Amino acid sequence: MTDDLLGRHRAVLPDWLALYYEDPIEITHGEGRHVWDAHGNRYLDFFGGILTTMTAHALPEVTKAVSEQAGRIIHSSTLYLNRPMVELAERVAQLSGIPDARVFFTTSGTEANDTALLLATAYRRSNTVLAMRNSYHGRSFSSVGITGNRGWSPTSLSPLQTLYVHGGVRTRGPYASLSDDDFIAACVDDLVDLLGHTRAPAALIAEPIQGVGGFTSPPDGLYAAFREVLHERGILWIADEVQTGWGRTGEHFWGWQAHGQNGPPDIMTFAKGIGNGMSIGGVVARSEIMNCLDSNSISTFGGTQITMAAGLANLTYLLEHDLQGNSRRVGGLLIERVRAAAAQVPAVREVRGRGLMIGIEITKPGTDEADPQAAAAVLEAAREGGLLIGKGGGHNTTSLRVAPPLSLNVAEAEEGAAILENALRSIQ
Template identity: 85%
Template sequence: MTGLYERHLAVSPEWLALYYRDPLELTHGEGRHVWDADGNRYLDFFGGILTTMTAHALPEVTKAVSEQAGRLIHASTLYLNRPMVELAERIAALSGIPDARVFFTTSGTEANDAALLLATAHRASNQILAMRNSYHGRSFSTVSVTGNRSWSTTSLSPLQTLYVHGGVRTRGPYAELSDERFIRACVADLEDLLGHTRGVAALIAEPVQGVGGFTAPPDGLYAAFREVLDRHGILWISDEVQTGWGRTGDHFWGWQAHAASGPPDILTFAKGIGNGMSIGGVVARADVMNCLDANSISTFGGSPVTMAAGLANLSYLLEHDLQGNARRVGGLLIERLRAVGAGSPAVREVRGRGLMIGIELVKPGSDEADPEAAAAVLEAARAGGLLIGKGGGHNTSVLRIAPPLSLTVAEAEKGAEILGEALHAAA
C-alpha cells in the first residue's frame, strides 16, 4: 500500500482527502462487505458515501451493465435512448411532481448545478436561499450555496446566497425550543430575511443534511417554509442526493416528511440510484425545466450503461422493499447505537432515520466538538473490521453510518458491537 499511496501523492491534488493514517485500497466487494488489497474483510457501513445503496456486486445490476455494455456503451443525448426514457418515466412517476421532466447528469454536484441554473433562469434572479450547515457539491455554483465552512472552498460566487436557520435541530439559537416553537422561530427568521431582499430565485435544502452530520429539522419545517416561499413566488429545490430512494425508511424521498406542502418545484438525486454507477439528475415541473432559451445537451448524462444500471437497481429496491428494510433494520441499529452511546461520555447524540445515522462526539463534560475523537473512532472501527464515515458542521466530529439498504439484522448487530468497541478503544 505504501507504494500506491506515494504514487497517489505524486499525481493527486493535496486537497483530495483520504481516510485513515494508512489509506485503504479496496479491491472487491460482495453484499455488505468489501475487501482490501491485503485480503482484510470489512463490513461496509458507508457504501462509498451512500452510493453503493443496494449491495456490492448485486447480480441484477452487474448483469444489466454487462449486457448493455456488450450492445452499446455511449451515444450522448443527441440520439433517442430507450433505457434513459424508461428510467426517466419511472423517476417522474415516483417524484410526485406533476407534469415532471427529468434531466440526467453524472453526479449530485452536476444535478444541483443544473437545478440552480433552472431556478435562476426561471426567476431571472441570482439570489438563492440555503440552509446553514448544508452541502450541495464541489462545483463553483454549488460551493457557493454550501453552508458548511469545512467544504466551502471559496468565497467568490456567481450567486448571492443568504443562509436560513433550521437544518440543525440540536445546536444554534433555537435548540432549546420545542419542535413547534422551533418551526415558528425558523419561519419568522425566513420572513424577516425576505423582508430585506427582493426577487429571490429559490431555496435549496437537504431534507437530512448529509455532509453536515445527518442533521434534520422537525418534520413539517419545509412545509411551513413552503407557505412563505409560495407567497413570494420562490421555488423550492429539494436536494435528495443522499436521502433519495428510501434510505430514511419512512419515505421514498426526504421531502415527504414535509408532505403537507406537496412536492418540491425541483428535486435532485444522485448516489444510490445506480448502486455505484455515475448517475445524477434533476426532476422539475415542465414550465421550470423548459425555461431555458438556448440549446443544451449532456455528453455523458443518461448514458445507456448507467441507465441500465439505474433501471435494474430501482427495480430491485422496489421489489425487495428495501425502504421497509431500512426502516426496520435501521430502527434496530439506531436503538443499539443509542445504547452504546449511553455508555460513552464522548457521545453527545445519536440521531438519524432509517439507515442514515449520525453519532456526534464531543469532549467529555462539554458541548465542544471533538474531531480528534471522531478520527480515532474511525481508525478503531477499521481495525475492528468496520468502515464508517465522518462529517458534521463542527469540524467533522460526527460519525456517519449509512450501510447498503439490504443490511441484515445480524450485520446491524455486528456493526453496533464493533462501534461500541471502537468508542471504548478510542476513549
C-alpha cells in the same frame, strides 16, 4: 502494493483530495455488504462509497444489466434517442410526486444541483438563492457558493448571492432550547424577516437531512412551513435528495415527504444510490420550470446507456425487495443498538437519524465542543474491528456517519453495532 500506491497517489493527485485512515486502504472488491482490501482484510461496509452503493456490492441484477448493455452500446450522448434513459426517466418522474414532471440526467449530485440552480435562476430571473446553514451541495463553483459548511466551501467567490437560513440543525444554534413547534415558528419568523431585507430570491435549496453536515435535520414539517412562505412569494423549493432519496430514511421514499404537507418540491435533485456505484445524477422539475431555458443544451455523459441500464436494474431490485421497508426495520434496530452503546460513552453528544442514515456526534465530554481527534480515533478503531464508517460535521461539530447498503440484514446490523460499540468505548 498499497504503500507504493499511496506514494503514487500523493505524487500525482491534489493535496486536498482527502483519504481516510492513517494508513489508507485500497478496496479491491466487494460482495453484498462487505468489501476487501488489497491485503485480503474483509470489512463490513457501513458507508457504501459515501451512500452510493445503495443496494449491495456486486449485486447480480446490476452487474448483469451493465454487462449486457456494454455488449450492445455503452454511450451515444443525448443527441440520439436512448431507450434506457427514457425508461428510467419515466419511472423517476412517476416516483417523484412532482406533477407533469420532466427529468434531466447528469453524472453526479454536484452537476444535478448546478442544473437545478440554472433552472431556478433562469425561471425566476434572479441570482439570489436561499440555502441552509451547515448544508453541502457539491464541489463545483456554483454549488460551493451555496454550501453553508465552511469546511467544504473553499472560496467565497460565487456567481450567486446566497443568504443562509436557520433550521437545518435541531440541537445547536439560537433556537435549540425550543420545542419542535416553537423551533419551526422561530425559523419561519426568521425566514420572513430575511425576505424583507432582500430582493426576491430564485429558490430555497435544502437537504431534508444534511449529509456532509453530520446527518442533522430539522423537525418534520419545517420545510412545509417554509414552503407556505415561499409559495406566497413565488420562490421555488429545491429538495436536494442526493443522499436522502430512494427509501434510505425508511419512513419515506424521499426525504422531502417528511415535510410534504404543502405538496412536493418544485425541483428535486438526486444521485448517488440510484446507480449503485455508476455515475448517475439528475433533476426532476415541473415542465414549465424544466422547459424555461431559451437555448439549446445536451449532456455528453448524463443519461448514457450503460449507467441508465444500471439504474433501471437497481431501482427494480430496490422496489421489488422493499428495501425502503428494510431500511425502516433494520435501521430502527441499528439506531437503538447504537444509542444504547453511546449512552455509556461521555464523548457522544447525540445519536440521530432515521432509517439507515445515522449520525453520531462526538464532543469533548461534558461540553458542546467538537473533538475531531476522538472522532478520527473511532474511525480507526472501527476499521481495526472490521467496520468502515464515515465522518462529517459542520457548525464546529464532528460526527460519525453510518449509512450501510439498504439490504443490510439483522445479523450484520448486530455485528456492526458491536464493532462500533467497542470503537466508541476505546476513546474513553
